Amino acid sequence: MAEMPFSFYLINGLVVLVLLGLSGLVSGSEVAFFSFSHNQIKEFTASADLKEQRISRLLHHPKRLLATILILNNLINIFIVTISTFATWQIVGPQGKQGLTIVILTSAITILIIFFGEIIPKVYANHNGTAFAKLTSSLLLISYKFFKPISWFLMSVTGLIERRMEKKGYNLSVEEINQALEISVEKEEVSEEEKGILKGIVNFGTLSVKQVMKSRIDITAIDRETHFHELMNQVNKTGYSRIPIFTETVDKVDGILYIKDLLPHIGEEEDFAWQELLRPAFFVPESKKIDDLFKDFQEKQVHIAVVIDEYGGTSGLITMEDVIEEIVGEINDEFDDDSDVAYNKLDNQTFIFEGKTSLNDFCKITDSDITLFDTVKGESESLGGLVLEMNTKLPSAGEKIRFLHFVFTVVAVDQRRIKRLRVYINSDKSNVAGFED
Incomplete structure (x- = not known):
């Protein structure tokens, strides 16, 4: 075998370094592009900056972009290994200790790719997402168009496999999960309280508002026409911090009276217009799941909801405490009477x-x-x-x-x-x- 000139090895070495740099750029771009929030993407779309518009275009089809990044990154890494192996084979020759050399080469290339082609660029891109995305947007847009047939084919195959797996998939029911939980806790030192919480979490998404609410007949509500002093007497008797207020019938709830809103007006006269303190009532249907209601409570920053039936009448009342109790168990506050147990x-x-x-x-x-x-x-x-x-x-x-x-x-x-x-x-x-x- 003819000995290759030094320039051959120099060019191969430079090509490997360039490819290693490209590998780092492509790997980092994955982190950079997929770390943007929905609002940031909307800002890029409306931006006059050409690079930011390019980022927005690429993220318009995120699955195809990800497929492009993975194809490009794998091709680059394959070229790095191929060129390095070929150059090493030229140095060692067919009579050399190729086995040991290949092992050493593979280890060295793997370390280089992991550190300089994966870890370092991804850490940097995580802290400088916008700048990194702008830097790589042109490269990815060209690759996006060039690899369109391959990425389309891969996405089609992946989609077909996913659909087949979904058809053959086995969905665990809540009962089966509970049975698995029973078996698991028997093998572990789990208290009854912990076991109850775990079961509450498993069943949380299956419970409806109707299953948890306080029924209509047990609701404590006050008529809107009640005079102020009588209102204060009823408030003191109930011990509740939030009370529904209705007109004529409990089916017509006007709002919720927060007792803390009454505190500055305790000394007011009989004709005090306390109705002006009412806050809007939050109405929910009986069929609503309590996990969805919990999210609504958090978003609206309220702790009580009036439950309505299919005809619009008041069916019951549910509070944030009722929802939380489905996970952690009974919560007793200073107004709960331990002797009046259900x-x-x-x-x-x-x-x-x-x-x-x-x-x-x-x-x-x-x-x-x-x-x-x-x-x-x-x-x-x-x-x-x-x-x-x-x-x-x-x-x-x-x-x-x-x-x-x-x-x-x-x-x-x-x-x-x-x-x-x-x-x-x-x-x-x-x-x-x-x-x-």
Whole structure:
């Protein structure tokens, strides 16, 4: 083999250095271009700067831009390795120790590409995104057009694979995730409180406002025509920090009275126009998911919402505290009366519940699967409503309703609703006939 002149190796070395620099520019451009916010891109679109307009054009098709960057970067790195290997082969020759030389060369090139073609340019681009994007915009625009057929082909193949995977994909249900969670926590030292929080997070996106809200019958609201001193008496009795105000009927909520807005006016006369202190009410439908409501609360910076039914009537009330409690459990403040609990636990299998207790709360307290009642609950969201659905009529005190491994005994009832229930849960779920009375 004829020995190559020194200029051959010099040119190869310079070409490798230039390609290494290009590799760094292309790698850094990926970080620079995809770090811009939506507002920044809008500014680039409206800008008179040619380079900023170029950036905006490239980001108009982000997937194609990313494909172009990856194609260009891989081609450059392939050329670096190919040229370096060829030059080394010329130096060593066919009789040399090619195996060891190739290993050393590959290690050296890999280190150079990682540091000078990846890490350093990406760190720099992360701190100087706009300048770096402007620097590489011309190169990428040319490559964007040149590699259009290849990038289109790759994007088409990728899209086809994604669609096939989606068809064959396996979506885990909430029940399956909960079962996996049960298995996981059994193997770890996890407290009941931590377990409850984890379950709350898993179920958070599946709960609707109707399942969590305080029902209409339990709402504390004040008539708009109430005189100021009577208003103050009612406010003192309730202990709430926010109270809905209505005209004629609770279906016509005019706004929300924040008690902190009343504080500067405590000494006012009877005819004080307290109605001017009302803040606009935030209305939400029963079907809204509580994770979406949580985002709305944050965006609007409110902590209470009036729940309306399909006819526009007031269905209930829900607060930020109600939503958060679905994750962290019951939150007691200074106005919560610990003695007025919605349930009493008589033993591990027997409970006394208020009829208005939500099905969701009942299942959390008794560690039951809420899906057990899907076939019988109808539109009901409370424990009393569930029993009414199963019995088809208002039961009398002492009447028992059996379902699966549950026995519901009516403790107290009035003319319109079930007020209190005794619930017995058979621990032997396979022996539903062996209930105690």
